Amino acid sequence: MPRFLILAALLALPLPVAAQTVAFGGIKADTRAPVEVTAETLKVDQSTGQANFTGNVLIGQGQMRLSADSVTVTYAQGGQQKIKTLNASGGVTLVNGPDAAEAAEAVYDVETGNIVLTGDAIVTQGQNVLAGDRIEVNLTDGTASVAGRVRTVLQPGGN
Structure with missing residues (x-):
């Protein structure tokens, strides 16, 4: 079997590695910028210091x-x-520049710039796709780490 067919077959298989790191976002996010939230409803609990946005x-x-x-x-x-x-929670989508990520849930630590996506998490960068049980995105340095049955589809470069 020719080498390029073997390589293509290997790229089509799920990767059995524990974690994989990729760049995320052509432009790093400014984690010091103001955070703007819009929603259908808002409930504030002064005793816990939490606000719940829904819809x-x-x-x-x-x-x-x-x-x-x-x-x-x-x-x-x-x-x-x-x-x-x-x-x-619920249909979480994260977009930063040309890159996008989706998951069932996400926790964003604003101070560190880390976002942890869980539940059928997937990162799309152009035609490249990377998926796993857990994706941790660092908006400060523009990287992502994927763990838990990592799966990927990588497109070969142009001519």
């Missing part, structure tokens, strides 16, 4: 966009002036 939730920070059915915002201790984390 067509869209979160924007610089060029990064995250959408979900529901997002719980947890504020840092000492008041509602600084967002600590965003917990999104």
Whole structure:
């Protein structure tokens, strides 16, 4: 069998590795930019320092966009002036520049710029696709790490 057919067959198989790291986002996200949230409803619980947004939730920070059915915002201790984390669930989609990721749930640590996507997580970069049980995206350095039955489809370069 010719070598290029063997390589093509190997690329079509799920990868049995524990984790794989890829670049994510042609432009790194500005994790210090303001976070804008829109939704159908909002419920605030002053005692826990949380706000729950539901219904067509869209979160924007610089060029990064995250959408979900529901997002719980947890504020840092000492008041509602600084967002600590965003917990999104239900049809989570993350778009940063030309790249996109999807999952059932996501947790975004605003301070560190880390987003952890779980539940049939998938990253798409052009025609390249990378999927796994858990994808961790670092918006500060523009990388992603995929773990848990990693699967990928890589397209060969142009002529």
